[in-house]
Amino acid sequence: MNTTPAFRALGDPTRRAILDLLAEEERPVGALVDRFAMSQPALSQHLRVLRDAGLVTPRKDGRRRLYRVQGAPLEGVHDWVGRYERFWSARLDALGAYLDDERSR
Amino acid sequence: MNTTPAFRALGDPTRRAILDLLAEEERPVGALVDRFAMSQPALSQHLRVLRDAGLVTPRKDGRRRLYRVQGAPLEGVHDWVGRYERFWSARLDALGAYLDDERSR
DNA sequence: TTGACATATAAGCGATGCCTTATCTAAAGT
DNA sequence: ACTTTAGATAAGGCATCGCTTATATGTCAA
Numbered sequence: 530m531n532t533t534p535a536f537r538a539l540g541d542p543t544r545r546a547i548l549d550l551l552a553e554e555e556r557p558v559g560a561l562v563d564r565f566a567m568s569q570p571a572l573s574q575h576l577r578v579l580r581d582a583g584l585v586t587p588r589k590d591g592r593r594r595l596y597r598v599q600g601a602p603l604e605g606v607h608d609w610v611g612r613y614e615r616f617w618s619a620r621l622d623a624l625g626a627y628l629d630d631e632r633s634r
Numbered sequence: 635m636n637t638t639p640a641f642r643a644l645g646d647p648t649r650r651a652i653l654d655l656l657a658e659e660e661r662p663v664g665a666l667v668d669r670f671a672m673s674q675p676a677l678s679q680h681l682r683v684l685r686d687a688g689l690v691t692p693r694k695d696g697r698r699r700l701y702r703v704q705g706a707p708l709e710g711v712h713d714w715v716g717r718y719e720r721f722w723s724a725r726l727d728a729l730g731a732y733l734d735d736e737r738s739r
Numbered sequence: 740t741t742g743a744c745a746t747a748t749a750a751g752c753g754a755t756g757c758c759t760t761a762t763c764t765a766a767a768g769t
Numbered sequence: 770a771c772t773t774t775a776g777a778t779a780a781g782g783c784a785t786c787g788c789t790t791a792t793a794t795g796t797c798a799a
Contacts, residue, residue, distance in 0.1 A: 573776065577777085591775090594776065594777095
Protein backbone atom coordinates (compact mmCIF):
# COMPACT_ATOMS: atom_id res chain seq x y z
CA MET A 530 0.00 0.00 0.00
CA ASN A 531 1.26 3.43 -0.97
CA THR A 532 0.84 5.87 1.88
CA THR A 533 2.33 8.87 0.09
CA PRO A 534 -0.93 10.42 -1.16
CA ALA A 535 -2.44 10.08 2.30
CA PHE A 536 0.57 11.69 3.99
CA ARG A 537 0.52 14.48 1.44
CA ALA A 538 -3.22 15.05 1.85
CA LEU A 539 -2.81 15.28 5.63
CA GLY A 540 -0.11 17.91 5.21
CA ASP A 541 -2.74 20.59 4.81
CA PRO A 542 -4.54 21.75 7.98
CA THR A 543 -7.77 22.54 6.14
CA ARG A 544 -7.96 18.97 4.91
CA ARG A 545 -7.37 17.61 8.41
CA ALA A 546 -10.19 19.84 9.65
CA ILE A 547 -12.45 18.53 6.89
CA LEU A 548 -11.70 14.98 7.98
CA ASP A 549 -12.47 15.91 11.58
CA LEU A 550 -15.88 17.20 10.52
CA LEU A 551 -16.61 14.16 8.39
CA ALA A 552 -15.51 11.89 11.21
CA GLU A 553 -18.43 13.21 13.25
CA GLU A 554 -20.88 12.42 10.52
CA GLU A 555 -21.42 12.21 6.79
CA ARG A 556 -21.91 15.70 5.36
CA PRO A 557 -22.75 17.33 2.02
CA VAL A 558 -20.26 19.76 0.48
CA GLY A 559 -22.40 22.75 1.43
CA ALA A 560 -22.18 21.91 5.12
CA LEU A 561 -18.39 22.08 4.79
CA VAL A 562 -18.47 25.34 2.85
CA ASP A 563 -20.39 26.86 5.78
CA ARG A 564 -17.57 25.91 8.15
CA PHE A 565 -14.60 27.42 6.31
CA ALA A 566 -13.73 30.92 5.21
CA MET A 567 -13.16 29.97 1.61
CA SER A 568 -15.08 29.46 -1.60
CA GLN A 569 -17.06 26.39 -2.60
CA PRO A 570 -14.60 25.49 -5.38
CA ALA A 571 -11.75 25.60 -2.87
CA LEU A 572 -13.60 23.05 -0.75
CA SER A 573 -14.37 20.89 -3.78
CA GLN A 574 -10.66 20.91 -4.62
CA HIS A 575 -9.67 19.85 -1.12
CA LEU A 576 -12.27 17.09 -1.33
CA ARG A 577 -10.74 15.97 -4.59
CA VAL A 578 -7.33 15.60 -2.98
CA LEU A 579 -8.88 13.63 -0.14
CA ARG A 580 -10.85 11.50 -2.60
CA ASP A 581 -7.75 10.79 -4.71
CA ALA A 582 -5.94 9.74 -1.55
CA GLY A 583 -8.80 7.36 -0.72
CA LEU A 584 -9.57 9.20 2.50
CA VAL A 585 -13.18 10.13 1.71
CA THR A 586 -15.92 8.88 -0.61
CA PRO A 587 -18.99 10.71 -1.88
CA ARG A 588 -22.46 9.22 -2.06
CA LYS A 589 -25.11 10.78 -4.25
CA ASP A 590 -28.23 12.05 -2.55
CA GLY A 591 -30.35 13.98 -5.01
CA ARG A 592 -28.32 16.96 -6.10
CA ARG A 593 -26.08 16.73 -3.06
CA ARG A 594 -23.00 14.58 -2.49
CA LEU A 595 -22.65 13.21 0.98
CA TYR A 596 -19.03 12.72 1.90
CA ARG A 597 -17.84 10.25 4.49
CA VAL A 598 -14.48 9.22 5.86
CA GLN A 599 -12.84 6.20 4.29
CA GLY A 600 -10.20 5.42 6.86
CA ALA A 601 -8.26 2.57 5.29
CA PRO A 602 -5.26 4.65 4.14
CA LEU A 603 -4.93 6.08 7.63
CA GLU A 604 -4.00 2.69 8.95
CA GLY A 605 -0.77 2.81 6.96
CA VAL A 606 -0.06 6.28 8.28
CA HIS A 607 -0.78 5.20 11.83
CA ASP A 608 1.47 2.17 11.47
CA TRP A 609 4.32 4.19 10.02
CA VAL A 610 4.20 6.73 12.82
CA GLY A 611 3.70 3.99 15.40
CA ARG A 612 7.13 2.58 14.59
CA TYR A 613 8.54 5.75 16.21
CA GLU A 614 6.79 5.23 19.49
CA ARG A 615 10.04 4.56 21.34
CA PHE A 616 11.15 8.08 20.42
CA TRP A 617 8.45 9.70 22.48
CA SER A 618 7.84 7.17 25.23
CA ALA A 619 9.77 8.28 28.32
CA ARG A 620 10.57 4.80 29.54
CA LEU A 621 11.95 3.74 26.20
CA ASP A 622 13.79 7.03 25.79
CA ALA A 623 15.66 6.04 28.92
CA LEU A 624 16.40 2.72 27.29
CA GLY A 625 17.64 4.56 24.22
CA ALA A 626 19.95 6.65 26.35
CA TYR A 627 21.22 3.51 28.01
CA LEU A 628 21.95 1.88 24.67
CA ASP A 629 23.70 5.01 23.43
CA ASP A 630 25.75 4.96 26.58
CA GLU A 631 26.62 1.30 26.11
CA ARG A 632 27.63 1.86 22.51
CA SER A 633 30.03 4.69 23.39
CA ARG A 634 31.76 2.62 26.04
CA MET B 635 0.98 21.44 20.80
CA ASN B 636 0.96 22.43 17.15
CA THR B 637 1.24 19.39 14.92
CA THR B 638 1.06 21.27 11.62
CA PRO B 639 4.80 21.55 10.95
CA ALA B 640 5.24 17.85 11.70
CA PHE B 641 2.39 16.85 9.39
CA ARG B 642 3.79 19.09 6.69
CA ALA B 643 7.32 17.72 7.12
CA LEU B 644 6.01 14.15 6.82
CA GLY B 645 4.25 15.04 3.58
CA ASP B 646 7.48 14.56 1.66
CA PRO B 647 8.62 10.97 1.04
CA THR B 648 12.31 11.88 1.10
CA ARG B 649 11.93 13.28 4.59
CA ARG B 650 10.11 10.18 5.78
CA ALA B 651 12.96 8.10 4.35
CA ILE B 652 15.47 10.30 6.19
CA LEU B 653 13.61 9.70 9.44
CA ASP B 654 13.62 5.97 8.77
CA LEU B 655 17.39 6.03 8.39
CA LEU B 656 17.88 8.14 11.50
CA ALA B 657 15.54 5.86 13.42
CA GLU B 658 18.05 3.04 12.91
CA GLU B 659 20.86 5.14 14.27
CA GLU B 660 22.28 8.61 14.59
CA ARG B 661 24.00 9.62 11.35
CA PRO B 662 26.05 12.50 9.96
CA VAL B 663 24.74 14.43 6.95
CA GLY B 664 27.23 12.78 4.64
CA ALA B 665 25.84 9.33 5.40
CA LEU B 666 22.43 10.55 4.28
CA VAL B 667 23.84 12.18 1.14
CA ASP B 668 25.24 8.76 0.20
CA ARG B 669 21.76 7.24 0.40
CA PHE B 670 19.84 9.64 -1.84
CA ALA B 671 20.18 10.67 -5.48
CA MET B 672 20.37 14.36 -4.71
CA SER B 673 22.89 17.00 -3.74
CA GLN B 674 24.23 17.70 -0.28
CA PRO B 675 22.42 21.07 -0.06
CA ALA B 676 19.15 19.35 -0.89
CA LEU B 677 19.68 17.03 2.07
CA SER B 678 20.65 19.93 4.34
CA GLN B 679 17.43 21.66 3.34
CA HIS B 680 15.31 18.62 4.14
CA LEU B 681 17.10 18.39 7.48
CA ARG B 682 16.25 22.00 8.13
CA VAL B 683 12.55 21.32 7.61
CA LEU B 684 12.76 18.33 9.95
CA ARG B 685 14.70 20.37 12.50
CA ASP B 686 12.19 23.23 12.37
CA ALA B 687 9.40 20.72 12.92
CA GLY B 688 11.28 19.39 15.97
CA LEU B 689 11.61 15.94 14.42
CA VAL B 690 15.41 15.74 14.45
CA THR B 691 18.24 17.38 16.36
CA PRO B 692 21.89 17.70 15.36
CA ARG B 693 24.80 17.12 17.71
CA LYS B 694 28.24 18.46 16.88
CA ASP B 695 31.01 15.94 16.43
CA GLY B 696 34.11 17.63 15.08
CA ARG B 697 33.30 18.90 11.67
CA ARG B 698 30.31 16.61 11.33
CA ARG B 699 26.78 17.00 12.65
CA LEU B 700 25.19 13.84 13.90
CA TYR B 701 21.45 13.89 13.47
CA ARG B 702 19.06 11.87 15.57
CA VAL B 703 15.31 11.48 15.69
CA GLN B 704 13.43 13.62 18.18
CA GLY B 705 10.11 11.86 18.27
CA ALA B 706 8.01 14.09 20.52
CA PRO B 707 6.01 15.78 17.72
CA LEU B 708 5.17 12.38 16.28
CA GLU B 709 3.11 11.59 19.33
CA GLY B 710 0.64 14.30 18.35
CA VAL B 711 0.51 12.95 14.83
CA HIS B 712 -0.03 9.42 16.08
CA ASP B 713 -2.79 10.55 18.43
CA TRP B 714 -4.56 12.51 15.71
CA VAL B 715 -4.54 9.59 13.31
CA GLY B 716 -5.44 7.19 16.10
CA ARG B 717 -8.78 8.93 16.55
CA TYR B 718 -9.73 7.48 13.16
CA GLU B 719 -9.07 3.91 14.12
CA ARG B 720 -12.75 2.97 13.94
CA PHE B 721 -12.65 3.90 10.26
CA TRP B 722 -10.25 1.12 9.39
CA SER B 723 -11.03 -1.50 11.99
CA ALA B 724 -13.25 -4.11 10.35
CA ARG B 725 -15.28 -4.86 13.42
CA LEU B 726 -16.07 -1.24 14.03
CA ASP B 727 -16.69 -0.65 10.34
CA ALA B 728 -19.45 -3.22 10.70
CA LEU B 729 -20.74 -1.27 13.67
CA GLY B 730 -20.64 1.90 11.60
CA ALA B 731 -22.65 0.21 8.86
CA TYR B 732 -25.12 -0.95 11.46
CA LEU B 733 -25.52 2.57 12.82
CA ASP B 734 -25.96 3.99 9.33
CA ASP B 735 -28.59 1.38 8.73
CA GLU B 736 -30.37 2.26 11.96
CA ARG B 737 -30.30 5.95 11.14
CA SER B 738 -31.89 5.46 7.73
CA ARG B 739 -34.72 3.35 9.11
C1' DT C 740 48.76 28.71 7.96
C1' DT C 741 47.26 26.58 4.09
C1' DG C 742 44.43 23.36 2.06
C1' DA C 743 40.91 19.81 2.23
C1' DC C 744 36.57 18.39 4.26
C1' DA C 745 31.72 18.65 6.28
C1' DT C 746 27.85 21.26 6.41
C1' DA C 747 24.94 25.38 5.96
C1' DT C 748 23.14 29.18 3.44
C1' DA C 749 22.09 32.07 -0.84
C1' DA C 750 20.17 32.67 -5.18
C1' DG C 751 17.58 31.15 -8.86
C1' DC C 752 14.37 28.13 -11.49
C1' DG C 753 10.61 25.13 -12.87
C1' DA C 754 6.81 22.47 -10.73
C1' DT C 755 3.20 22.24 -7.56
C1' DG C 756 -0.17 24.08 -4.13
C1' DC C 757 -3.98 26.77 -2.63
C1' DC C 758 -6.77 30.13 -3.60
C1' DT C 759 -9.84 33.10 -6.67
C1' DT C 760 -13.71 34.03 -10.38
C1' DA C 761 -16.13 32.15 -14.25
C1' DT C 762 -18.43 28.43 -16.24
C1' DC C 763 -20.38 23.76 -16.81
C1' DT C 764 -23.49 19.77 -15.50
C1' DA C 765 -27.10 17.68 -13.20
C1' DA C 766 -31.11 17.54 -10.32
C1' DA C 767 -35.45 19.96 -8.35
C1' DG C 768 -38.98 23.04 -7.99
C1' DT C 769 -42.36 25.98 -10.45
C1' DA D 770 -39.47 24.77 -20.49
C1' DC D 771 -37.27 27.95 -17.24
C1' DT D 772 -34.96 28.95 -12.93
C1' DT D 773 -32.67 27.76 -8.91
C1' DT D 774 -29.66 24.91 -6.34
C1' DA D 775 -25.55 21.80 -5.46
C1' DG D 776 -21.39 20.64 -6.86
C1' DA D 777 -17.40 19.95 -10.13
C1' DT D 778 -14.23 21.71 -13.35
C1' DA D 779 -11.38 25.38 -15.93
C1' DA D 780 -8.29 29.02 -16.00
C1' DG D 781 -5.25 32.04 -13.94
C1' DG D 782 -2.46 34.37 -10.04
C1' DC D 783 0.71 34.24 -6.54
C1' DA D 784 3.22 31.72 -2.85
C1' DT D 785 5.75 27.83 -1.57
C1' DC D 786 8.43 23.61 -2.59
C1' DG D 787 12.21 20.91 -3.97
C1' DC D 788 15.83 20.95 -6.50
C1' DT D 789 20.19 22.99 -8.59
C1' DT D 790 24.97 25.54 -8.54
C1' DA D 791 27.78 28.78 -6.15
C1' DT D 792 29.52 30.41 -1.98
C1' DA D 793 30.22 30.99 3.07
C1' DT D 794 31.54 28.97 7.66
C1' DG D 795 33.80 26.16 10.65
C1' DT D 796 36.96 22.22 11.69
C1' DC D 797 40.74 19.11 10.95
C1' DA D 798 45.23 17.75 9.03
C1' DA D 799 49.70 18.60 7.01
